[in-house]
Amino acid sequence: MTRIAVDAxxxxxxxKAIIEGAVWGAYEYNVPIELVGKEDKIHAELDRIKQExxxxxxxxILKPKKMKIDPDKLDIKITxxxxxxxxxxxxxxxxxxxxNSSIVLAVAAVAKGSSxxxxxxxxxxxxxxxxxxxxxxxxxxxxxxxxxTLPSMKKPVVIIDxxxxxxxxxxxxxxxxxxxxxxxxxxxxxxxxxxxxxxIGEERGKGNELVQAAYRMxxxxxxxxxxxxxxxxxxVFLGNCDVIVCDGFVGNVALKTIEGASSxxxxxIKNQFKENFISKIIGLLAKPFxxxxxxKINYEEFGGALLLGVKGITVICHGRSTPYAIKNAIRVAKxxxxxxxxxxxxxxxxxxLNV
Amino acid sequence: MTRIAVDAxxxxxxxKAIIEGAVWGAYEYNVPIELVGKEDKIHAELDRIKQExxxxxxxxILKPKKMKIDPDKLDIKITxxxxxxxxxxxxxxxxxxxxNSSIVLAVAAVAKGSSxxxxxxxxxxxxxxxxxxxxxxxxxxxxxxxxxTLPSMKKPVVIIDxxxxxxxxxxxxxxxxxxxxxxxxxxxxxxxxxxxxxxIGEERGKGNELVQAAYRMxxxxxxxxxxxxxxxxxxVFLGNCDVIVCDGFVGNVALKTIEGASSxxxxxIKNQFKENFISKIIGLLAKPFxxxxxxKINYEEFGGALLLGVKGITVICHGRSTPYAIKNAIRVAKxxxxxxxxxxxxxxxxxxLNV
Numbered sequence: 001m002t003r004i005a006v007d008a009x010x011x012x013x014x015x016k017a018i019i020e021g022a023v024w025g026a027y028e029y030n031v032p033i034e035l036v037g038k039e040d041k042i043h044a045e046l047d048r049i050k051q052e053x054x055x056x057x058x059x060x061i062l063k064p065k066k067m068k069i070d071p072d073k074l075d076i077k078i079t080x081x082x083x084x085x086x087x088x089x090x091x092x093x094x095x096x097x098x099x100n101s102s103i104v105l106a107v108a109a110v111a112k113g114s115s116x117x118x119x120x121x122x123x124x125x126x127x128x129x130x131x132x133x134x135x136x137x138x139x140x141x142x143x144x145x146x147x148x149t150l151p152s153m154k155k156p157v158v159i160i161d162x163x164x165x166x167x168x169x170x171x172x173x174x175x176x177x178x179x180x181x182x183x184x185x186x187x188x189x190x191x192x193x194x195x196x197x198x199x200i201g202e203e204r205g206k207g208n209e210l211v212q213a214a215y216r217m218x219x220x221x222x223x224x225x226x227x228x229x230x231x232x233x234x235x236v237f238l239g240n241c242d243v244i245v246c247d248g249f250v251g252n253v254a255l256k257t258i259e260g261a262s263s264x265x266x267x268x269i270k271n272q273f274k275e276n277f278i279s280k281i282i283g284l285l286a287k288p289f290x291x292x293x294x295x296k297i298n299y300e301e302f303g304g305a306l307l308l309g310v311k312g313i314t315v316i317c318h319g320r321s322t323p324y325a326i327k328n329a330i331r332v333a334k335x336x337x338x339x340x341x342x343x344x345x346x347x348x349x350x351x352x353l354n355v
Numbered sequence: 356m357t358r359i360a361v362d363a364x365x366x367x368x369x370x371k372a373i374i375e376g377a378v379w380g381a382y383e384y385n386v387p388i389e390l391v392g393k394e395d396k397i398h399a400e401l402d403r404i405k406q407e408x409x410x411x412x413x414x415x416i417l418k419p420k421k422m423k424i425d426p427d428k429l430d431i432k433i434t435x436x437x438x439x440x441x442x443x444x445x446x447x448x449x450x451x452x453x454x455n456s457s458i459v460l461a462v463a464a465v466a467k468g469s470s471x472x473x474x475x476x477x478x479x480x481x482x483x484x485x486x487x488x489x490x491x492x493x494x495x496x497x498x499x500x501x502x503x504t505l506p507s508m509k510k511p512v513v514i515i516d517x518x519x520x521x522x523x524x525x526x527x528x529x530x531x532x533x534x535x536x537x538x539x540x541x542x543x544x545x546x547x548x549x550x551x552x553x554x555i556g557e558e559r560g561k562g563n564e565l566v567q568a569a570y571r572m573x574x575x576x577x578x579x580x581x582x583x584x585x586x587x588x589x590x591v592f593l594g595n596c597d598v599i600v601c602d603g604f605v606g607n608v609a610l611k612t613i614e615g616a617s618s619x620x621x622x623x624i625k626n627q628f629k630e631n632f633i634s635k636i637i638g639l640l641a642k643p644f645x646x647x648x649x650x651k652i653n654y655e656e657f658g659g660a661l662l663l664g665v666k667g668i669t670v671i672c673h674g675r676s677t678p679y680a681i682k683n684a685i686r687v688a689k690x691x692x693x694x695x696x697x698x699x700x701x702x703x704x705x706x707x708l709n710v
């Protein structure tokens with residue numbers, strides 16, 4: 001049965017939020033977990049959960065609730081890791097120097113088979129580097145990529161690469177398309193996912209050299225994948241394209257800019273309702289609806305992004321991950337293992353090359 | 356006195372919306388205009404405005420109103436242009452082939468001095484190409500860039516390049532910083548504008564080769580400009596950086612993705628309020644407040660983006676420009692001329708080089 005290794009020490013609210021989320025996930029999805037981190041801290045946290053339970057503060061759709069979960073009744077393994085990689089550290093150096101860090105040992109658990117997937121909310125760079133070096137790459141894949149799911153006006157949309165690579169080649173973009181499409185089909189259940197290249201215009205010759213070359217590669221393999229051409233930024237959320245392929249630099253900037261823009265919008269809405277007495281009352285009435293919207297676009301719902309292209313499953317979570325986000329990340333990891341996303345990527349990659 | 360040439364035929368709602376906006380701008384800012392396009396259509400539109408006035412449908416902050424403006428009492432020059440460049444045409448080719456197109460002749464009006472600036476809402480590529488070839492570049496500037504103003508949680512923020520160049524060099528990014536900073540200081544009135552490079556992380560060595568090299572160039576000239584380092588996408592709207600420098604590909608994708616994301620948010624909010632009878636009532640009460648937010652982030656408020664780096668002033672407007680947007684674009688153009696933004700760019704560029 002699938003076991004998920006969780007880096008208990010990574011994330012802004014670690015270890016508390018991470019362990020709560022892991023326990024919640026183990027309970028809700030009935031999945032064994034392996035908590036990797038400082039043993040004494042993990043034990044203390046599990047004891048606290050046993051006594052106090054997990055308090056969920058609600059998110060606009062889910063109501064606040066107190067959950068009584070007994071960790072002793074769950075299949076939880078603890079693996080001691082004496083070190084922790086901090087956010088500021090250079091990833092490559094850190095994973096070589098700190099061989100006993102929680103993220104390195106969590107990945108090692110997958111490499112040696114005691115777990116099937118890793119969930120990590122600490123340094124994204126360290127999670128990527130340790131996955132790349134600890135697990136190796138899938139055949140044919142040059143570089144792993146971050147595969148993110150976003151809400152759209154229709155079905156969820158996949159963006160790949162969300163920031164694993166600052167410099168990409170057309171071949172890499174093509175491979176991202178293969179991986180994103182496999183994810184969309186097998187994890188999100190979208191039949192024959194439409195693949196598009198994120199670009200500054202729809203026409204064929206648009207954009208920089210990288211996307212132009214990637215376009216031609218996709219076009220050549222059109223029989224094997226559902227390539228629909230270039231996608232402009234404003235179309236991302238229309239839901240007319242299922243897999244949006246981009247360079248990690250562009251993807252990361254776009255995703256973070258959206259995050260910034262939506263924070264500003266909610267900030268402006270809040271301020272607007274503060275204008276006068278009547279607006280305050282209307283604001284109070286509207287609040288539950290606004291909270292529902294916020295919950296819908298909240299990263300917590302999607303749990304985490306898959307690092308695709310490595311021989312193993314690594315789910316990369318937001319640094320600010322709450323227990324609810326980690327619980328959902330456990331679901332993402334479990335899904336990816338059970339639906340054999342890596343095997344499917346390998347198969348699809350082989351097919352797409354045999355023209 | 357400043358005269359503004361307006362491409363009367365460019366834009367989704369041309370010539371009606373464009374001519375209405377130009378007349379409105381001429382009236383409100385007391386500025387002479389030169390309408391460039393098919394003479395008969397321009398005359399017909401001016402006659403209609405004389406009889407019917409301009410009907411403004413309101414935008415959440417400004418109330419709907421009917422304006423009685425007599426074009427005969429304004430300083431309006433008409434220049435006939437027999438051709439129009441369509442949205443789909445390849446810009447370089449189109450401006451060479453259609454020498455009598457409205458955009459080419461509007462730029463020519465500036466080149467020969469009958470007007471001081473151009474306002475254009477048609478094909479962005481054609482406006483850029485005709486400005487570049489018709490006006491030439493400022494000394495020291497390799498490529499013009501699109502300079503956009505966005506709202507933030509504090510003061511307005513400048514993004515440059517918003518999409519004029521799909522491929523950039525570090526030198527170009529440095530020049531964009533100089534131009535953006537001049538704009539921020541002289542047009543937006545921001546003292547000693549903080550310049551940042553849009554990147555995937557804050558630390559010095561982050562990002563692709565382009566932004567790393569640009570970072571080093573800015574750092575070397577630190578005495579002459581207020582360089583504050585890398586800016587992540589999520590910080591764009593915090594208002595802690597005044598001029599955000601990026602490659603046109605990245606800038607265009609980020610800006611259009613934000614446009615898409617905010618459209619989706621408003622769509623979701625609208626839908627959320629449709630849930631049931633009570634939510635519908637609350638939605639109706641909240642509507643005027645939401646409209647105010649929408650007006651604040653609406654591109655119409657900012658009128659248009661300046662194409663900086665050419666020897667002349669070109670304001671590039673959204674294809675969907677309404678009369679209100681064009682009216683504001685007239686203001687942007689007038690400001691840029693009167694505040695001598697190009698002369699200031701030249702001066703600043705000279706200073707920043709003399710280390």
